[in-house]
Amino acid sequence: MDQFLIKPLFGDEGLGLFTVTNQTLWLAIGVLIAFALLALPTRNATLVPGRMQSVAESLYIFVRKMAVDILGEEGLKFFPYLFTLFVFILISNVSGLIPASFTVTSHIAVTGVLAMMVFLTVTILGFVKHGPKFITLFWIPSAPTVALRVILFAIEFISYFVRPLSHSVRLAGNMMAGHAVLKVFAAFVPAMGVLGIVPIGAMTGIFALELLVAFVQAYIFTILTCIYLNDALHMH
Numbered sequence: 001m002d003q004f005l006i007k008p009l010f011g012d013e014g015l016g017l018f019t020v021t022n023q024t025l026w027l028a029i030g031v032l033i034a035f036a037l038l039a040l041p042t043r044n045a046t047l048v049p050g051r052m053q054s055v056a057e058s059l060y061i062f063v064r065k066m067a068v069d070i071l072g073e074e075g076l077k078f079f080p081y082l083f084t085l086f087v088f089i090l091i092s093n094v095s096g097l098i099p100a101s102f103t104v105t106s107h108i109a110v111t112g113v114l115a116m117m118v119f120l121t122v123t124i125l126g127f128v129k130h131g132p133k134f135i136t137l138f139w140i141p142s143a144p145t146v147a148l149r150v151i152l153f154a155i156e157f158i159s160y161f162v163r164p165l166s167h168s169v170r171l172a173g174n175m176m177a178g179h180a181v182l183k184v185f186a187a188f189v190p191a192m193g194v195l196g197i198v199p200i201g202a203m204t205g206i207f208a209l210e211l212l213v214a215f216v217q218a219y220i221f222t223i224l225t226c227i228y229l230n231d232a233l234h235m236h
Contacts, residue, residue: 004106004176023110026102030091038087059087063222070226071233078229081121085114086222093175093214097207105217106175108168115167118225126232137235167224174217178210 009020038059041052049057063083067075089105096103104110126134138156143149185203189196 022102023104026104030095033091034087071230082222086218089221090218097210103175103179106172108172111168111172115164119164122228122232171217171221174213178213182206
């Protein structure tokens with residue numbers, strides 16, 4: 001699990017509030033990659049896009065369609081936030097697969113902040129738009145009895161406040177698990193000598209799967225954010 005350790009880049013003075021670490025380095029690299037992938041190719045956009053402009057536009061259209069499908073046209077005001085979330089998580093996930101890199105999304109410290117931002121945004125938006133009526137989000141009027149409605153209210157209320165935990169742990173857990181499996185297979189390569197070609201073949205397959213997981217986890221995090229925003233916008 002050494003690959004997940006946060007270490008200072010300069011000196012051994014330990015970790016402080018303003019210590020530059022491998023994590024902060026790769027957070028910054030992720031931002032620079034996003035700028036290079038999205039801002040630079042579209043700075044002088046052409047009607048017939050080149051390769052990089054096509055990639056940027058494809059990501060834009062993909063997330064925009066997701067937002068419209070779930071939130072409707074009203075939800076487009078949240079598109080910049082959703083697009084930023086998706087691109088940041090996707091780039092962080094994929095860049096973590098580069099040898100000797102650091103996967104920032106394998107840490108709850110990062111995914112927890114992202115999830116808490118979503119939770120607070122949804123909660124504040126719900127109360128601003130609906131006032132105290134937002135509490136009725138947890139009330140299930142279609143339940144046949146009042147007693148059952150009370151039980152369901154308690155369940156819905158608890159599950160609402162568990163959202164940041166499940167939202168963050170899902171992403172961090174998947175990133176950590178996949179990278180740990182890759183490291184385990186990599187350890188077999190020198191140990192098996194000539195037969196090390198076997199774990200190398202397995203690593204190739206797992207690496208391809210991890211690329212898929214990197215995209216899927218960014219998609220899941222973003223689409224769940226859309227669903228939570230939809231609760232705040234449209235209630236029942």
